[in-house]
Amino acid sequence: MKRIRARVLPVLLAAVVAGSVATSASGVPASAAHAEHAHEHPLIRAAVARPKQPPAPKLPVVNGPVMSTAALVQDVNAKSKVALRVLVVASSSADFGLPTWKSTLDRIGQPYDVILAKNTTLRAGQLVNADGTPKYSAVLLTDNALISEGTSAFDTAEWSVLWSYERTHGIRQVSLYTSYGTFPEDYCLRPGSEGPITTPAQATLTQAGAAFFDYLKASARIPITQSYAYRSRLQSGCSAQPLLTIGNDVLGVTSTTADGRERAALTFSSGEYQVHTDLLSYGLVRWATNGVFVGEQRHWLNVDIDDWFNHTAHLYPDGRLETDPGFRLSGVEASATHAQQNSLRDRFPLADEFTLNIPYNAGGFDPAAPSRCSATNTPDPLSSFSRCEANNFRWINHTLTHPTMDFLTYAESFSEIRDNLAPVREAGFVVPTEILKTPAYSGLGVYSPTPNGPLKDFGLTGSNPNLLRAAKDLGVKYLHGNMSFEGHQPPCFNCAITHPLEPAVSVVPDWPVNIGYQVTTPAEQTYLYNSLYGPDGQFPTHPRNLTYAEILALEAEVGLSHVLSGSVYSHTFHQGNAHHYAPGKSLIFDWTEEIVRQYSSFYQVPLKGPDWSRLAGYTKARAAHFAEIRTGPDVVWDRLTNIVTINADTTGTLFLTGASLVTVPSERYGADLISQASVRPGLPQILLAQPR
Template sequence: MKPHPLLSALSLTLLLAACAGSPPPGTGGGAEPVLGSTEDLNTRPKAVAPDTVEPAFDNVPIVSGHLHVLEAAPTLRNLPKDARLGEARIPKGTRLSAQALPANAQTNKVELRVLVLSSGAGDYGLDSAKAMLQQSGVPYDVLDASQQTLGQGNLINADGTGKYQGVILTSNALLTQPTPGVYTSALDSSEWETLFQYEAAYKVRQLALYGYPGVAPEDYGLRAVPGAETSTTSMTPSSAGKGVFTDLTGTAVPVQYAYSYPSALEAVPGVTTTPLLTDPGGRVLAATSTAADGRERLLITTAQNAALLHTQLMGYGLVQWLTKGVHLGEHRRFLQVDIDDFFAAGDHLNAATGQLYDKPFRVSAGDLISVLYQQEELRNSYRVARQFKYGLVFNGGGAKTTAPATCLFYWLSSDQLTSISRCLKNEFDWVNHTRDHQRMDVMDFKTASEQIAGNFAIGDKLGLPVNRKALVTGEHSGLGNMDPNDDGTHNDEGTVGPKQDLGLGRSNPNMLSAAVSAGVRFIASDHSVASQWDPSCATCGVQHPLNSGIFLVPRWPINMHYHVTNPAEVTASYNSIYAPGGIRPTWDHALNYNEFLDKESDLALNHILGGSAFPHYLHQTNLNQYALGKSVASDWVKAALTKYSRYSTLPLNTYDWDQLGEYLKSHTLEEKAKSAGTLGAVWDRKSNVVAISSRAGRLPVTLTGANSGTLYGAYRAMTGAVDGSVSVTVTPR
């Protein structure tokens, strides 16, 4: 609750209108529509000034919680800022000799799979290669060149088809440094010859994620510019680069914490080199290069890290180039934003004292009307966010089912928020958050059913288009992240002892069963809890181990806390954690609001570019209209969209929750099948037909490059299922 209640601008307008005998806001000067009439419900409510007093409410659930102490910036491990390279020494081949192709070689046929060649322990480029491929759903194998010999059997199947459609080198010479300053390749000369022979015969492209622009093991037609080495620069796509990095806007992409070798073109007989990315001085940071034997190669002279912006932005274009735009899986990006605790009231931070106000905060009807306009402004201002829609994750125990549905006369309602929500029901995505936000870690089946099914019933009474298969439990409770001493006698209280991640095996089976009985199939989990997401697949959800009817959709918490309503409260809470003197001091000073948005949009951009469909979640307090047309929730979304749109034109998907759950479950089944080798495909490049096969019954499948399907960015993807085998016509790029 705001500390100094004043008469709201809306109430004042209504009072003056009544005294003057004029119609209330939203009506014309003629005959007034009847409350609840078609004309009433089809009239768009007008935006109002920020409230200075909240509507009265009784018996509304009060949500008290705890602050998530999260990373304040993207996690940067194994930074390549000191990843200096040099001219490679290639050991003479002693382990095997370059071999002739087998007599049955089918050089027009390759599996839709990529080979990643690693230099072994300490290879920081390996994580970047894996991340790029996973973000596009491309199956891959990793060969540790320091431990395994690369022979023809690693590259060609017994039937003569190629095992791989593309090859990624984590560095162009797979360098190791057995002696400081001495750079030795993990592959010997005969292994390089075997690899190059395969690439030439099967017309397989090669991507070197980082390399010293020299002559070993082969010449790309680039030479390092002496003295230009740097760990801070930027890269801008050339005209040819725009054809590879089709989604980039052309704005210079910053390169930080990554060592780079700006290069110049060098004329080499039989080699054609085309710059793709250049630094501010026009020197080359990435180029394609055609070898004398016809092999197509791409070399980047800047080091990579899976969490760095330039690596994440390049990944989409690099994978499409490597695979010629034909591969299993697809690259898709999302912007899903949930607002938890809707209809409930919540703790409210006093920025001046650091304590909570005595009276909790609940959004008003005017706040929600403003959110409608904010949402439309975001859609209209950012081409990438045309589909954007807030998800309102609601606690129906805080609504009043007797409040009328009205767009013009909500100010007469016994609960204005309920009435305006019924008016605007089709503008948002509605998700079950249980009736009263009770803790479900230890709860009997009957109570859990009342909380879950009862909230669906309230949504039905209100006429809300509620997702029928989705559930977000209060505090993500019931999934094993809990106070181990909780006995279930205080489920309606705001705080418990410290939570511990006891694993999904400690989930509440009563909650799971009650959810399934109510028709729920997808439950939100907390990505900040280790057991509630899958580290082996960064874009996958989690099948619940205790109940086959439940699939978990991880959500990202953010550093905009559950009890803040305006910028002053946002920064007061944030700085109490991350500023000097905070519980996790990270920055060298207390951040102002713009600095906070800059840091948090970095995290949001990191998540979006990671390719996962996981929602971010905020809280109803964050929807307060603190200034005309502004809320801290929409400020955060705007900051993320501004940063993303600066660099990429690839549209951001926003799905309703049931659709999101179905998508993520199908995606996870497909990714697990590809990883297990039970789903695969062979591309006949002579006929441009891909034969997709399942060895584990009916499996979902996505194929990028298909002639039919949905266009996303510059590439078309077909989505379906396969049981046995199916053939699909493709068009390579």
């Protein structure tokens, strides 16, 4: 077995490749110039598990309320208007909760400022503009006492400044991590028990919690793990409502102070990579801002099946690799894949929009094959079945013969892109001109500078200019990138990258998966995965070889983290993964169904599944949104008139939640109203707020 593994492993690196060796329509290898660079792509490797959080700090339990220091507080000018910006207050740059708040707000696209309490003396003037308008519509604390080195990083005067600001302007406050005790103020939490949670504990939503987190199912169980928790009781007669409980223990609360300030708090630590953070942090921000804020969050699921019509290498469970001819889907499996898609929608209504994207290679398509879901009297059943099912999938240009495009000439690039469209369009397929997925993401700056040498990420400036020029000339606006390449990772969440060498073209990355392009069954995937990540593998990660069920659970965990975070990017699979290894079963839908099943157990808002043109357009709008907020637009909500006014310094786009445009339809996503506003200097944009 050792001898076989040593022989096969160099080929097994292609498990994490987004393509195969280029072939012509007849199955003959492509030109030597193409084949020279058609080696495996070891940089395309998905995460094998979600990142683990460092141990959460223990907060001291301190009693004794802060004395009133009203005389020390400079009065602020109370106004009905408030700027739509958020204030994050952390004890220091090393604060455990700071990355959590920052990642949450960055995903949403909400502008924010950070105050490091240990290094800052908070003054009233820091919280208001020159005209007295409050700068911040919400205050987000990393923990209730801003503990640093055992004591609060704010003194009594600074706490009084913050509370005076909140009280005067009606600003809500959230504490991400809260111990019981009455210092520096009382959340009505009283001692129960405390300690680390290492085995997942299932928290439930109270009636108030179900209303607070109304995008979640009222029956949802919130899995809390890798956390330190203060299991609390509520003080009787105190103005507080529990949000989350485990048995009789309270783990989340809203409460109101005697002077009318509204607060929410969780009593357990929440790291940026944890499922419970994904589920709850958005709701905390939404509540703190009264549901009116800059940015938005939705949940998406898209899956690509690359290399349709092509043959790809086929790995067997004994390590044998077949490349001539390799594996190609049968026609019947095309219809069976459509049936799986329908079944998923029927069983999981939240996935009703789910539709597969199919990047195809028309070099393997037979235009003479009639359009019918039958293998009888057809020169190519896959072509016939695909024509019959064409309207049930979304088709994407993946080039004619699947060449590596790092060094193609302009003419070669042009013909590969152009000639992949005509035969299928004439057969009735709808294929967008503006979308191109290059084989193995080639031509976009990741290649070997020497034949068969190690690959290097040169960034997008290392892209093939011939490919870019040909793509632009043929009307391509968006190229698929890959999140495993640093050079393809956008600087903002859910954004596209304007290509530095060709601004008419943008790069939208995909998520890779660790389900190999050359595997078709659970046994094949298990052999491949363990050959890569087992104790004797090329990238030893696990202490023992895993079963298929364990591998699927890990892959679904990573994929689910993308979905829960709100990532719009598609996940890439390959045509061999759509093989029906048993009736109604394929590797693609094993993964997809597990993602959707878990999502549906948590949420009651739907999974969005836009086609690639709309997906790409959204990522470009998100990039414009982040470019706009970097210039500091003046976004102000008048809470008396419920008018939101945007005064921008540059022309661009802003997403807003909880406000609608007068002239442009807004999208209702669950209880949230989401608008995309076009802005430009000197022309204020007016929206109508719908606060929660």
